[in-house]
Every structure is written in structure tokens, then in C-alpha cells.
Amino acid sequence: MVVRMSILLTGATGFLGSRLLYALLVDEGHEVTVLGRGTSAELRGRVVTCLTDLAGGPLPDAVASRLHCLSGDLRRPRLGLPPAHYSRLAGRTSAIWHSAADISLSAPLSSLRETNVAGTERVLELAEYAGRGCRVTCVSTAFVAGRRRNGCIAETELDDTYGFETPYEQSKFEAERLVRAWAQRHDRPVTVLRPSVLISDSHPAEGLPQHPFAEMGRRSERSGTALFEGVSGRVRLPMAPGGALNVVQVEYAVRAMLRLAARAPDGPGVRTFHVVHPVDTPVRLILEAVESRHPGLRLEQVPRLTDPSAIESLAAAHLPDFLLRYGAQRRSYERSGILALAPDLADPPPLDTAYVQAALGYERASAHCHP
Ligand SMILES: NC(=O)c1ccc[n+]([C@@H]2O[C@H](COP(=O)([O-])OP(=O)(O)OC[C@H]3O[C@@H](n4cnc5c(N)ncnc54)[C@H](OP(=O)(O)O)[C@@H]3O)[C@@H](O)[C@H]2O)c1
Known part of the structure; x- marks a missing residue:
């Protein structure tokens, strides 16, 4: 049985993020607060449009009542939240899914860092404020491996000696490095998920x-x-x-991510998983x-x-x-994490x-x- 949690999700208006929201809210029955740009009403409108499209019809009231929308921005201190909202959010959050990012491959590094690195730091600050009971899952990318062309990339690997194809990769690499340092400093568990290029038919x-x-x-x-x-x-x-x-079906990626986040060991340290296609x-x-x-x-x-x-x-x-x-x-990507933790999930x-x-x-x- 899935234990109902109170989850904070960033990036819920995105391609992957909206599907994660659907899975967490509709399939798993969690209470979900989404933090995103625009007023709360605008954000709710955008998120509900995505969910309605995915569901093929309107959301039942029982589902809509578990969805909360909070206007915020990763680039602003305290995620752009007034102090009272920030403490209330931290007080009720039992898990954070951080999916938001600027995914423009060749935007300037300084601007990508603002969202992808400083934004991740702000999400981790909130996790710290929320306390040790709050589990953190961060969506990264298989492309943190950068310019490395050959060999098998290990899930523990985080190496910049090959350089990067794009400033985006570098910013996501730096965000992962930050997550590792934070988990070590605070003795906290974090799950890092690295999808490859997402696709859907x-x-x-x-x-x-x-x-x-x-x-x-x-x-x-x-x-x-x-x-x-x-x-x-x-x-x-x-x-x-x-x-x-490596191109992976988003429907498979979402199922894999939910299982990995739920089943990753909860002792301190970062667990990193490739969410990639086996072929x-x-x-x-x-x-x-x-x-x-x-x-x-x-x-x-x-x-x-x-x-x-x-x-x-x-x-x-x-x-x-x-x-x-x-x-x-x-190159190829190690998949031992998903094979060990989700043997019940068929390969795509x-x-x-x-x-x-x-x-x-x-x-x-x-x-x-x-x-
Ligand atoms: N798509 C892929 O093929 C792929 C592959 C590998 C990894 N990933 C990773 O998967 C995650 C989700 O990607 P996606 O496909 O959902 O990307 P996406 O469609 O571009 O969505 C990005 C999300 O991040 C939000 N965001 C961007 N800047 C923000 C800010 N300053 N404050 C608050 N929210 C902000 C966007 O909000 P707005 O709607 O307001 O812009 C949107 O909800 C990212 O971490 C990405 O690096 C994606």
C-alpha cells in the first residue's frame, strides 16, 4: 500500500514534471503542492490543463482537492515565498521532488546556473528547514557525463575531466555536485534520478x-x-x-522514477540512478x-x-x-540501480x-x- 505523503513538486508545468505530478497525485494519491512561476491561480490553470490533457478529461474533485499551487521562483531567495508561506510549506512537506530546470541546451552558463544550481541550493535549504523527515528526490540528467564518448558511465560517477558538450550539462553537473556536498554535510539521504532524452509517441x-x-x-x-x-x-x-x-519513453521513465524514489535506501547519502533505455x-x-x-x-x-x-x-x-x-x-549507462530496486518493472x-x-x-x- 502506498503511504500518502505531502509532497512539494517543482517543475510541474514541464514535460516530465507534469507527468510526475499526474503519477504522484492521480496514480499514487499523494497530497501535492506545486511551486512554480506566475500567480497561484495562473499556475493552477496551467497545471490543471496539463493534467486534464493527460487524463483525457476533467480531474475528479477528490483529486483536485489534493492539488495545491504556490507561486514561487527558483531564482529568488526563499524560492520567492513570503516568510510565513515558507515556514508553513516546510512544516507540512514530507517529501520534495525537484524537477524544475532551465533545459535550454546552449543558454549562457551564468543564466543556467541561476536556475539549475542556485535554484537547487534553494530547494535544499527548504529541505533543511523542513527537517530530517523530509525526503529529497532531484531530477538530473544522464548527460552530466558531458563530453565522454565511450565506455559505460557508472551511476556513482560524477566526473568533469572530459568537459561538457553544452552549458546545460555543466549546470546540471554542478547541481549534482552541490547535492552530494549537501547530503554529506547534513547526513541526509537524497535520491538523484538521471533520465536520458525523453520521448513519447x-x-x-x-x-x-x-x-x-x-x-x-x-x-x-x-x-x-x-x-x-x-x-x-x-x-x-x-x-x-x-x-x-539513449532515448527513453517518458511513460517508462516516470514509472521507474516513482519506484526508485520509493525504494531507495533511506540511510544518509546520495543514491544516483540512471533512468535510461537498455538499448x-x-x-x-x-x-x-x-x-x-x-x-x-x-x-x-x-x-x-x-x-x-x-x-x-x-x-x-x-x-x-x-x-x-x-x-x-x-557510450552506455550503468542500470544496476533500476535492475536491483525495480525488477518488477519491464524494460521498455x-x-x-x-x-x-x-x-x-x-x-x-x-x-x-x-x-
Ligand atoms: N526533457 C528531457 O528530455 C529531459 C532529459 C533529461 C533530463 N531532464 C530533466 O528533467 C527535468 C524536467 O524536465 P522537463 O522535460 O519537465 O523540462 P521542461 O518541460 O522545460 O520544464 C521545466 C520546468 O521547470 C520550471 N522552471 C524553469 N525555471 C524555473 C524557475 N526559475 N522557477 C520555477 N520553476 C522553473 C518550468 O516552469 P515554467 O513553465 O514557468 O517555465 C517548468 O515547469 C529537468 O530537471 C531536466 O533537466 C529532462
């Missing part, structure tokens, strides 16, 4: 947070003009051939999904793009950072071209173009 309504593949599909279809519309023949892309990317997705498969939409198009990965044609320059500028930067990776199926096409929104786009 079901599409949130327009205006709701999207996953990176849906963004990629929308970006290339914007204004009805697909990036490769009418293009046939070879188009070179600047990414080393043979690369693979990497070849970048070639993702490119095949794109090619399938444009008969005659042949996307070719090349280590260096010399004398690019106009369409090659456009493609290099339009393809998302995560694909261009991570397409050269051949490997991604195939049809799944990636659906995630890119191609089925919907075709249905729209040819009713």
Missing part, C-alpha cells in the same frame, strides 16, 4: 510542454514548410557515422524516420561538413542540438522507425495534410 495538445522529438518535428514543419520539402538526393549532416543516442537508438534510425517523410531524401552522417550546400547549411542550423551534439556518442521496448515517426508527429502532419 502520444502528443500533448498544442501549447502544452513537448518532448525534444516533438519539438524537432514541429520545428521542421513550421509554417507548413518542411525543412526537407521537395529535397531529394544526398544531404550531409555534421555528425560522426555510427553514433547512437541505444542508432542515430541512423532517427534519420530514417525523417527520410521516410521525404521520398528520395538521403541523409548522410559525415564527421566534418566541408563546402556545405544551401540545404546542408540550413539542416545543420535547424536540426536540434541534442541530435547534432549527441549523435557521435557510443526498443524504439523503431514507426515509433520515432509518431514521436516526430509525422502521422498527425500527414493526416492534417491529407484528410
Whole structure:
């Protein structure tokens, strides 16, 4: 039986965060306070829209009454809460799920640090104020491994000797380092969850947070003009051939995260878990999904793009950072945590071209173009 907790969740308006909220509030029956930007009423409106979309209908009153919304901001002292709200929140919180982050891959490091590092510090301050009974779960990313291309990344590993592909990775790395120091200083347990790139083949309504593949599909279809519309023949892309990317279905990731947070040992120290797919997705498969939409198009990965044609320059500028930067990776991630703590959770199926096409929104786009 799940013990009902009073949970504080940050990032509930996000792609992953809204699904975590749904699982904690609707599936698990917890009391959840979400802290986010805008007035409390605006925040509630956004969060309820996400939940309604996920549920496929309105929230029952019994569920809505367990949802509380608090206007706050990670970048402000005391999370932007007035002192009385801050102490009341700390007094009633038995667990914190910190999912909020600025996930723009190449925003300036100083601005990413404000949200991702200083913001995490403020969440930990609240956990300290709430006392030892308050369990902390922080969502990080598998990409804290930075520029390391090969080998198996251990769950205990937190190493910056390879450098970083993006300022985002660096900021999340620094946040994890901060979490480790905090747990050691205060002799407290913290669960750190590291998902890889999240994907889904079901599409949130327009205006709701999207996953990176849906963004990629929308970006290339914007204004009805697909990036490769009418293009046939070879188009070179600047990414080393043979690369693979770890992409994991968000529905599986959420189930895994809930089990890991509930089952992680509660003695002091940080427990870090990769929430990744057991099988990497070849970048070639993702490119095949794109090619399938444009008969005659042949996307070719090349280590260096010399004398690019106009369409090659456009493609290099339009393809998302995560694909261009991570397409050269051949590394894998240790998964012993999930295998030990959640042996009852079936592995997600490997991604195939049809799944990636659906995630890119191609089925919907075709249905729209040819009713
Ligand atoms: N999406 C992925 O593929 C992926 C992969 C690996 C790891 N992750 C990690 O998973 C977590 C959740 O990601 P996501 O996909 O849900 O991201 P997302 O869709 O971009 O959502 C980010 C969330 O953080 C909130 N936030 C940002 N700045 C804030 C601030 N200053 N104060 C308060 N809230 C703030 C956003 O609120 P607003 O709505 O107000 O902007 C939103 O709720 C992050 O920690 C991310 O690093 C994500």
C-alpha cells in the first residue's frame, strides 16, 4: 500500500514534471503542492490543463482537492515565498521532488546556473528547514557525463575531466555536485534520478510542454514548410557515422522514477540512478524516420561538413542540438540501480522507425495534410 505523503513538486508545468505530478497525485494519491512561476491561480490553470490533457478529461474533485499551487521562483531567495508561506510549506512537506530546470541546451552558463544550481541550493535549504523527515528526490540528467564518448558511465560517477558538450550539462553537473556536498554535510539521504532524452509517441495538445522529438518535428514543419520539402538526393549532416543516442519513453521513465524514489535506501547519502533505455537508438534510425517523410531524401552522417550546400547549411542550423551534439556518442549507462530496486518493472521496448515517426508527429502532419 502506498503511504500518502505531502509532497512539494517543482517543475510541474514541464514535460516530465507534469507527468510526475499526474503519477504522484492521480496514480499514487499523494497530497501535492506545486511551486512554480506566475500567480497561484495562473499556475493552477496551467497545471490543471496539463493534467486534464493527460487524463483525457476533467480531474475528479477528490483529486483536485489534493492539488495545491504556490507561486514561487527558483531564482529568488526563499524560492520567492513570503516568510510565513515558507515556514508553513516546510512544516507540512514530507517529501520534495525537484524537477524544475532551465533545459535550454546552449543558454549562457551564468543564466543556467541561476536556475539549475542556485535554484537547487534553494530547494535544499527548504529541505533543511523542513527537517530530517523530509525526503529529497532531484531530477538530473544522464548527460552530466558531458563530453565522454565511450565506455559505460557508472551511476556513482560524477566526473568533469572530459568537459561538457553544452552549458546545460555543466549546470546540471554542478547541481549534482552541490547535492552530494549537501547530503554529506547534513547526513541526509537524497535520491538523484538521471533520465536520458525523453520521448513519447502520444502528443500533448498544442501549447502544452513537448518532448525534444516533438519539438524537432514541429520545428521542421513550421509554417507548413518542411525543412526537407521537395529535397531529394544526398544531404550531409555534421555528425560522426555510427553514433547512437539513449532515448527513453517518458511513460517508462516516470514509472521507474516513482519506484526508485520509493525504494531507495533511506540511510544518509546520495543514491544516483540512471533512468535510461537498455538499448541505444542508432542515430541512423532517427534519420530514417525523417527520410521516410521525404521520398528520395538521403541523409548522410559525415564527421566534418566541408563546402556545405544551401540545404546542408540550413539542416545543420535547424536540426536540434541534442541530435547534432549527441549523435557521435557510443557510450552506455550503468542500470544496476533500476535492475536491483525495480525488477518488477519491464524494460521498455526498443524504439523503431514507426515509433520515432509518431514521436516526430509525422502521422498527425500527414493526416492534417491529407484528410
Ligand atoms: N526533457 C528531457 O528530455 C529531459 C532529459 C533529461 C533530463 N531532464 C530533466 O528533467 C527535468 C524536467 O524536465 P522537463 O522535460 O519537465 O523540462 P521542461 O518541460 O522545460 O520544464 C521545466 C520546468 O521547470 C520550471 N522552471 C524553469 N525555471 C524555473 C524557475 N526559475 N522557477 C520555477 N520553476 C522553473 C518550468 O516552469 P515554467 O513553465 O514557468 O517555465 C517548468 O515547469 C529537468 O530537471 C531536466 O533537466 C529532462
